[in-house]
Amino acid sequence: MTMAGRLPEPYGRDGGGANLADILERVLDKGIVIAGDIRINLLDIELLTIKLRLVVASVDRAKEMCIDWWEYDPELSARARREQLNRENRELRERLAALEALEALEALETGRGQRQEDDR
């Protein structure tokens, strides 16, 4: 048995253990894969799938954990789609207003130039 070297104190483990995502990333995805007598394909349980299942399984629980990303994903949420449309509308209105302002400004400047020339 070799235990050369003192290990530094653990990092990122304070307050109720390591981040669940860090643990799941390792125990599901990494580590040596051995087919046991009980065959479960862990690839079926990738992180993305877990998140998607959350949406279906327990919205409240997920919200408690602040996993409410789908509310902002237009693919998944009608509200997000609506908000995206509203946002696009707002941006288009802003751009239109800006273009109109620009046009008005240019008209004004051209007008002023004209007047200056007229004045001469």
Next chain:
Amino acid sequence: MTAQAGLRYVYAVCRPFEAALQSQLTGVAGAPPGLLRHHGLVAVVSKVPEGDFAEEPLRDHLEDLDWLAATARAHQGVIDALTTVTTPLPLGLATVFRDDSGVRVMMEAREADFRHTLDRLEGRVEWGVKLYADPPEQESPPAGKPASGRDYLRQRRNRTHEYEEKRRAAEEFARTLHERLSRRAEDSRLHPPQNAALSGVPGQNLLNAAYLVARADSEEFVELVDRTKDEATGMRVELTGPWAAYSFSEPAQSRESP
């Protein structure tokens, strides 16, 4: 039911070690892990009830995030305890056999592999380093309405430009950070960035890497990471570990390209 009732959950394979495991240690399903010696290797095993770990209930359970989280933490707890006394070769979650002889058969079939990998990992641990971009400040409302259309367009262009600059700087920092840390590690793996929604950590995850470092060099490695924390502006460097060498338990050909 006989004394053998229940399935066998295998956490890790190690070389024999003398130190005792913590007496309070419990594994998944609350049972204390024991050691099963075979051909000069040791499997760390605990009994788990068929009602939870037979194929069908297990598949159902794995879809239950609470159950999955508790089981993953218990699995990691045992691996963590092993890491303090030896160099374990961690197995993936839910590696389950019908009985002890099933575990022995598996150990025999994989013996050469195990020995080779254990030699490669001996005396080494894994450190996780993640780099996050600080979440953008609440979009600062432009000071008053733009005075003109030109103003508006200029402000907009500046904002886009600033954002691009920040992104480029962050990517460059992530690249140099990984290069510097790789030079001080024996091996490294790049993992896909974590989704902020799942990890609950604010800010975009720009780098998610694992480094294989000898125990003896770990203190120095940690100091190096600490120093880089001061250099990151608008970004955050996060260190986790020491982990058992999860990310390095498969041979190098499965290595992801950086």
